[in-house]
Amino acid sequence: MHPIFTKRERFLLYITAWLMIAGLLCVLFAAMSALTWTEAVALLFPMSLVYALMSLAALYVCRAFPLQHTLLYKLVPSLMLAAVLTSSLWAVMGKAIAVVLTRALDFVELDQRYDGAVPLLLAVGTLLFLLSIVVHYLLMTFDAARAAERRALELQVLARDAELKALRSQIQPHFLFNSLNSISALTATDPAGARAMTVRLAEFLRTTLTVGQQQLIPLKEEFRLAEFYLSIEQVRFASRLSFSAALEKECENVLVPSLLLQPIVENAVNHGIAYLVGGGTIRLEARRNGHAVVIQVSNPCDSDRPRSTSTGVGLANVRNRLERLYGNDARMVVENRAKDFSIALTVPMQIGS
DSSP states (O other): OOGGGSSHHHHHHHHHHHHHHHHHHHHHHHHHSSOOHHHHHHHHHHHHHHHHHHGGGHHHHHHHSOTTTSOHHHHHHHHHHHHHHHHHHHHHHHHHHHHHHHHHSOOTTHHHHHHHHHHHHHHHHHHHHHHHHHHHHHHHHHHHHHHHHHHHHHHHHHHHHHHHHHHHHHHHHHHHHHHHHHHHHHHHHOHHHHHHHHHHHHHHHHHHHHHTTOSEEEHHHHHHHHHHHHHHHHHHHGGGEEEEEEEOGGGTTBEEETTSSHHHHHHHHHTTGGGOTTOEEEEEEEEEETTEEEEEEEEEOOTTSOOOOOOOHHHHHHHHHHHHHHGGGOEEEEEEOSSEEEEEEEEEOOBOO
16 A cells, blocks of 8 residues: 555645645736736646545655665666656646636636646656655655554564563573472471372363463463462471461452462472471562552561572572563562571562453
């Protein structure tokens, strides 16, 4: 489709510009030719509308001679030739209009006096067509820039989605590896517990396989998954592990990245509760803070626990996902105190349907 017709605003602006040009042509020809004001208006307004349509052909001239790939010594003569030919055709059509007006409206010898205005008409027509070529070059450049910008944004979105999928797919093996280690540890000391944990793990994996394919899920569903995981770990730790969840009502349907809390609660279990003889309670909380939601996971820890040999994949995954998805609108704050460890996530308040 012609770029003038792609947007309503462009089309209206184009028509308005040509109506103004028609008015200027009437003034010019009434002052510099043998035409009266009435004759100028009757002749030049229809001629201007005809030339407005003819000037749309400048698009195809611009496409035939792109600025980036046409040498200057070829470009200028080609454009001038196109402008002169179009202007000449316009003058011939003007002659036909003058003949019709002479016979229909009894304009005395208008068709003959028109011949004296042809040189001025050719000059003006050539300049107008050259101006139309410039306008079309500008439109093509603008549209090309917008298209390039749109493609760049689409590539950024695709790249971001690919990164998010890679990060999300990283969670499952990481979680499964930790869970299998836990089951392995139980097989020697508590075979029945190992079996129970295996059954619950299978149920959990069935759930997360579906949820993990979604980029965003309601926060209440994310809390439910975290609690499900902690109930699995309770098989291993028994009374040493307890947990509590406090989710504000207005935060329940806030959309968050799926399995966002999974690495955090794993970290709370494996690097917090696991090193405490008496165990402890993992607390999950979510509250509204202005236009954002603050999600906090905290757990007791032993300040004298051995330094972790973990590569930190889980928490790095959370931080990267937040950064890719929300940019500077989200943050992750880690507080590692002597007896307490907590991670607070702040995400935009995006409500799901």
